[in-house]
Amino acid sequence: MEEGLKTAAADTAPKDGQVVTREWLDYATLRVPQMQEARMQEARKAGRDLVFVEGEQSVREVDKRSLQRPRVFYRRDPESQPLIVAKPEAKP
DSSP states (O other), X not given: OHXXXXXXXXXXXXXXXXXXXXXXXXXXXXXXXXXXXHHHHHHHHTTOOXXXXXXXXXXXXXXXXXXXXXXXXXXXXXXXXOOEXXXXXXXX
């Protein structure tokens, strides 16, 4: 979550130098599974088995395991005054 606020990674639509709630939440729903899969692969390479769902210890392939997929419920129509949650500093 911090990554989306401190960098401009969550600033997507429109890319305007500020992160509104909708962009931040959408970013998190995409990024969380990516981060979890990367951690699982790192653990596997190190000879450890990282499991997030009980009963998946027997599933050896990381890509076949369940990944966390946050769900966010909000109105899809644009707000007249969206809540700005961050203004990441632009990198030179």
